[in-house]
Amino acid sequence: MAAQPVPHPAVNYSTRVDEISPRARTLNGIRAVIVLLIALVMLIPVAWMTLTAFKSRPDAVAVPPKVLFEPTLEGFVSLLTSRRQLTTQQIEEYSQRTDLNWADQIALSRGQAITGPSNYPQRLANSLIIAGVSTIFSVALGLLSAYSFSRFNIPGAGDLLFFILSTRMLPPVVVTIPVFLMYRAIGIYDTHLGMIILYTVFNLSFSVWLLKGFLDEIPREYEEAAMVDGYTRLQAFVKIVLPQSLTGIAATTVFCLIFAWNEYAFALMLTADRARTAPPSIPSVLGTGGIEWAAIAAGSLGFLIPVVIVTFTLRKYLLRGVTFGAIRQ
């Protein structure tokens, strides 16, 4: 038989696990530098856009490109205002006035006078309303239908899911003309409602599939436990399934929002003025008499910010990954 186990001799080396070997530290350092470099490369276009937004007209098109320059709000003024060109005599006259604010000064330095606000804020607001509402609808409706597909025996579920997916199989541009004709006929051409319906429907296929994947991962036993614990299915859904699918909901929200926010082809064809969103309107500030690069960059910057805010708000859920289940497998 085996001998009695000998008690362990006292260990004379550190068993602490929070001290990392120098080798591992160096490797970690190298990894960090590589990641940083990749991140920098990825950020260059955004950084360049941001710089350009603050450049004056000659600086924006200078060759070689200027990294150091005197920042100006010229681009933002051109973006947010409509202006008219002044004659030499008018410039003379304007220069004498004392009631000009800083924006007027900037316009004047380019020989222009501000006549009113531009429609950019309106377009950005349209984008916010249409993308925001359609995202809420696509995620909410998608969640309900994904839950049904995931939990109930639906006759022909596979075919239905394929049908839902098939709405994605042809490029949007192909259907813009028919949609345009239909929308004009029923009077929702160039309305917020029309664009919200369109983006919701377009995103639904995506959200149903994505959310179904997440819901399938949540064991049914949780809801069953809640139901025998005295809750209805709806209560079990709200109290048990919903909190656990936050990761999936966050991911779906971000994807749906990004699609609706960036969509160009439909927006160009199906909106004119009232409901025109930002993507097709930014190129329209190209301007007369030369391309206003600074204004375009400023417009893109404003367009970028809402998506960045939403993604940052939801990053906790996006990063959390798979739930720590108390179901042992």
Next chain:
Amino acid sequence: MATIQLQQVEKKFGDVYAVQPMDLTIQDGEFVVLLGPSGCGKTTTLRMISGLEAVSSGQILLNGRDVTWAHPSDRDIAFVFQFFALYPHLSVWQNIAFPLQAQGESGAEVEKRVAEVAALLRIEHLLRLRPGALSGGDQQRIALARALVRRPAAFLMDEPLGALDAELRETMRAEIKRLHIDQHATTVYVTHDQIEAMAMGDRIVVMSNAVVQQVGTPADVYHKPHNLFVARFIGSPGMNLLSGGYADGIVALPGGNRYPVPEAWDRALRARLGQAGRVIVGFRPEATRIGGGGALTATVYAADMHGGYTMLHLSLNGEDGEMVHARASRQEHFKIGEVVRFDLHPDMVRFFDAETEVALEEVR
């Protein structure tokens, strides 16, 4: 507490029976174990009692009330899942309080009841943690606490020990049994482990292929199996089953062995078979009496030392290499290849019809 009655309850998936029509009455305070190999319909039966699975036909009565079509939440039963199903986004305290909140209990009452049940299961120190961080045994205790806290009419448990390791299973088995005795709670318990079933059940319902094979006390299903399936399934190893030809009070067994049938059984066999016919002899390993002579001869094929006893594998030297498992005391030693004579304890022999595989009854 409650009685549960199943009346001709069945479950079909398409044309396939998951559970053939079954009748079962579970008495108030009884611990009934549904036992069977996987896919035999035991879990489906449990889920039908809970209402998580709809019956295809038949009726389920709880305390005489027809709950066949009642929602699970309206049945006042608690369900303990194999994988516990503790809500991962809630703390242990919230998990246990969850069913009480469904009943709309006041905050103070919830506090009191959770504290009581936590003390009972010795999990007070875990209440603030999330279930994901706990060991299997602790998760199991919390699942039990969540079931107990409601004081439901009946407990349904679906292999609650299946996810635990062997040592913990022993401990938790004792804890569940003790809880059942203290709470006097009607319990339906599903398992595929016959040792667990024998140890815990007041009554065992043996199921196979969607059919109830036998309902009886652990002693009944062990000593008086109703058919060959139960005889093989219960016990480890199962009952020794030898096919032989009966004629004039003697069963001719493989290897030229001639077994004289005890008198009570002889009358039964004669009544069933007449003068001669095929029959299956069944006996438990502990029914063998080795040494001191005997009617049967065999060769020792292998001998396993089990600590408290020795399990012998005896070859009857028949054409098909029939083996018999025999239990001998640990003091005895057998050489491989040794020829032994043995006898069977007359009270521990059973006979089965060779055609129907159903047990015969003694005629006293």
